[in-house]
Amino acid sequence: MIAPAFAAPGRFWRGNLHAHSTLSDGALPPGEVCRRYAxxxxxxxxxxxxxxxxxxxxxxxxxxxxxxxxxxxxGAEIHSGAMTNGELWHILAVGLPADFAPGDAPGFVPVPGQETGPGIAARARAAGAFVAIAHPQWSGLTLEDARSLEAAHAVEVYNHGCFAGADRADGFHMLDLLLSEGRDLSAVATDDSHFTEPDHFGGWVMVKAEENSPEALLAALKRGEHYSTQGPELRGIDVGSASIRVECSAAVSVIVQGAGSAARAVHGESMTRAEIPLGRLETSPWLRVTVVDRAGKRAWSNPMRRAA
Structure with a gap:
């Protein structure tokens, strides 16, 4: 089985799905944010x-x-309702229509009677958005919270702003738990850039599409035809019955993860190909791949669900 991002037609396009400007709490106007990314x-x-x-x-x-x-x-980072810890929901919605209806969210503190987080997420998905659970570690999200967000397409597994400002960048634990409960979710790495600290150009997605258009990119995101990275490239993933073959840019480690504690790794010098025996991963209903380069930068595949 070739992973969807590598079987799909087209080429990879580099993008950031989470950024802020002076329209909210960012330091730069929208045009300058766009100029810098370009x-x-x-x-x-x-x-x-x-x-x-x-x-x-x-x-x-x-x-x-x-x-x-x-x-x-x-898009927007949408907010409404309280999580288990009493704080406001943060949900990433990319591909929103410009006339998406606001809820009753006056500020960063929940207010009585407002729409729930799962409710506004469901509205965003119904309006055509790609919805991701934002920075679960930074938010203090519980598994119960994450379960309730049924509209999510993805989990934000690396958030560079949360790394720079709080050392709470991770979403993999939450993703893995949800995958093991049967959820079909993809993974995204983002900046969450505000340009108020070194929170930019640190994590991004590579989306496989036939053209660099909003419509093609959004459709590919929803189909899971992308991977996430801090710099290393994934060039091919093929899952066999007893092993998984990975092609990538030069790496020192290639790791395959599965349900529970299941994981296998190979280590070497300037590896661009690796074949990892699955071993106890053969019984895992899902697999994902991490590639690590000499500088410690990582690339992450989307989860791949195996046939029962």
Whole structure:
């Protein structure tokens, strides 16, 4: 079985799905945020300002900043309702329509009677958005919280801003638990950039599509035809009955993870191909791959669910 991102037609496009501007709590105006991502070699950006009343419920119109080599997806970080810890939900919604209806979320503190997080997430997905559980470690998200967000397409597994500002970047534990309960979810790495600290150009997605258009990119995200990275490249993944074959840029470690504690790794020098025996991973209903380069930077595949 060839992983979907490598079986799909087209080429890979580099993009960041989580960024903020002066329309909410970012330091730079939308046009400058877009300019910087384009200048750094990104193919696309979703500017996702905080969708709360304090900022006028913004969905940034980034269409004027598109070019023949750079595009944008409309989106927002949507908020409503309280998580188990009493704090406000943070949910990433990429591909929102510009007229997406606000809830009653005046600020960063939940208020009585407002729409729930799962409720606003379901509305966003129904409106056509790609929905991700944002920074679960940073938020203090519980497994019960995550289970309730049934509209999610993905989990934000690496958030560079949460790494830089809180050392709470991780979402893999939450993803793995949900996968083992039977959820079909993909993984995304993002910046969550505000340009107020070194929170930018640190994690991104590589999306496989036939063209760099908002429509093609959004459809590919929803199909799981992408991988996430801090720099290393994934070039092919083929899951066999007894082993998994991985092609990548030069790596020192290639690791396969599965349900529970199941994992296998190979280590070497400047590896661009690796074949990892599955062993006890053969009974795992899902697998995912991590590649680590000499600098310690990582690339992560989407989970691959195996036939029963």
């Amino acid at each position: 200048a750094e070699g990104y193919d696309f950006l979703a500017l996702t300002d905080h969708f709360i009343g304090r900022f006028g419920y913004p969905i940034a119109d980034t269409k004027p900043f598109r070019s023949n080599t750079f595009t944008t997806l409309l």
